Amino acid sequence: MYDHHGIIAEMVSQAAQCPAQGLAQTVTRPPSPEMGDFAFPCFPMARTFRKAPAAVAVELAGKLVLQPPFLSVEAAGPYLNFRVDPVLFVRDLFQGVNSGAPGYVAAPVQGDPVVVEFSSPNVAKPFSIGHLRSTVIGAALSRIHAYLGSPVIRINHLGDWGTQFGKLVVAYRRWGMDLDLSQDATPKLYELYVRFHEEVESDPTLEAEARETFASLEAGDEDIRALWELFVSRSVSDLKRIYGDLGVEFDHYTGESFYIDKLDQAFAEVDSKGLVQESQGALIVDLSEWSMPPCLLRKTDGATLYATRDLAAAIYRQDNYSPSRVIYVVGTEQSLHFRQLFKVLELLGRPVENIFEHVNFGLYRFGNEKMSTRRGKVIFMEDVLAKAVEMAGDLIQEKNPGLRDRESVARQVGIGAVIFGDLVNDRARDIDFDWERILSFEGDTGPYIQYSVARINSIFRKAAESCQAEMLPEQSSGEVSEGSDQPCTAQLKVSSHEVDLAREIMEFPEVVARAGRENKPHHIAKKALDIAKVFSRFYHNCPVLSSAGPEREFRLELSRAAQKVLVQCLALLGIQCPDEM
Template structure:
């Protein structure tokens, strides 16, 4: 919260959205939770920065850009004046103690953040069932501390309360800081217990960066030590970092590419491509949005989620090769064939023995692999399996299209081939939808 949504944040959003769609396809009831980072010391830093270097007028005029400016400025100033960090911690402590001024500023910053976030979620076509962030669990942390104390799991260490994880070869899990305030692990423990009680989940999937691997290993182990036998349903789904020219994205240093800027640039480039290739296309703006947004989502999900991505405008917005636009164009080609040959729809008696060519057989085999690809993607929490599958399907379809005449073939052969075209476009569209990508009917 209170930071611009950058390309690194896109990963958790599109991976989580795809997993939701994959599991829903398999018949699960899926609850989509956006666990907002709306609590913590960073808000103490922002409040202090706002009081030192900004004003209500500036924030109201510039919105989240002003919050980002003062957040970056705070870290620059804190290098020379470390005492600023202590002042920031005191402001966060005021938040935890219910200070009215601190909470009013915090709530205002949250509202400003959500305006931008919702714009981006709308562009991506992503929805959530719940936006309960860290702050929601604040009043539930004390119950967790009591339970850990009752089960003799808490120890004191330099004034802080911890759960010792030495025998599991892990660093201790910090529950409360020396000043008594909560921290990520205690809020995550409260969240887990609340979600289990509220949603009765079979699996609870956490889509976050790889750098949080230890954190979740610690938190899940504490739940196990508390005696909850359902702890094996807690699953961390890590993903790699996004970098620019090999440098890690950092809000503190200002080394970022904004998600909204990227998405709008992708739509603009798609519009230019359409103007060049098919200027008479109807619904150009709608199609450009599908293609541009689809290119961004597909580029992310085509990579195995654990791998780091080095961001490049040219690669992300390419409309050739193993890309979303390539699949979308192939789908539109298949739909065009079907529109030109409507008679196959009314025919129920189709002789598939006419599909004798190797390219036909390879396409049928690829279609047969689709259910296995979906199951494998779910089992491994890996949307890239779907992305790579649908690229392969588009490639096999294009081979079939170039090698097997449809319009000029004999009637019965044409019906069989049209049926194969119908199946291919149907699976292409559904596979892309599982990635969170729409396919235009024409391109």
């Protein structure tokens, strides 16, 4: 395949008589296809040439010696706009997609692992719509980094330790001893948790009792620990059912409790560096020099905190996994916590920069409020998924009542709509929760892309049937041939719609790489939408099945390339594609 960016860098380097290093990374696309296929900004060369960028562009355009597959170059203000030979351009795409060139298939696994911590819900609380963001963003990033060739370790850092379990034990002993927790335990435990916070308003002593109960749990009280283990095991069973619906997997369910016996080692390491200070009976690391409040490691009653357990977890992961990156997919509201954590690790002398990263995300909001499990203001994830599947089923009944495997397709479409509705947003932004928006099957949605794939599948089924009916020797198997790009492009005039589609598809490898660099899956979701939209224009302007000979074969190959990349985009996001819709 042609390295378009690299060839442009080489041509510019020769014309400007400067090193090519770093030039390829600056190549971009013009604002519109009419201006060209690739653009090179001349701003960085203005100082070297001692001319305005626009003048540099004019000079370089006159000196450039074009190489295949480029046909022309022209100065456009401070940019050089390049056009490629459309036949070579599309042929190059066919070769890349059909031969599994780098970027179009998963890279070989190599190097040190990427650790991704995500989802991490609190045990014994409902898996709500608020947990969706971390879960689907983290799962997508795990797939993306694996696709790019990194071994990935997926960790669910369950919130299975802390004073909330003191509250839950107190509530269970007072009001829940008769509850059957063998099935659907989480809603029952959640009701107890909400009741605790209702009762504490009239009986503030419950808070002190809960703190004492948790301190006893940390001290090893066997009866309290037995209750805690019951709550955790029943809750994890409920969680795994939801993860199964979302297609999410983990390598480890190592919650905060996993690191309890590793806290002494973490304390010893911090203390050996002279970082531990006592403040009003609590143990802290003073971070005032870096304009941060102290990192609290142990409270006055001896209980540890989230920060303590996160520190032990970070040390454990670095020592046991030797990761190239440790990614925490946690809400933006925890930014200070991770700044403190990373600073303490740095003060310990551990490598932090370019390794530890807080991948933040905005929250779902409901009016002007965020979700609160303490007050019972929560939308259950299982209810959202059930409603999405129901809506998809209703739509199928209306549009295609004779569809095979309707229930399976409804699940793929409904759940895919929810996942895509989240991932299509830049993760850093808050999302206003809206039933109509998140479950919409029109516009920039997952179902729209799934339908595009199903439409292409239909084209190939009809093409195969046509080949069988015509008894074409080369199609005797009933399948449309692949890899026939050279014969079908040699005598063709390629239209702008076909070039536009090829251009969108060809950007897929770079988009995946960018999503990995920035840890932002929405780049892939947006690319899938772009390909689907451009394919729709191609489909309406360039008849596939009614064309003949090389033109028909060419358009089938282009449709196949679009189908393969769309399926891969959705797979990276965790969305399945029905064969028919």
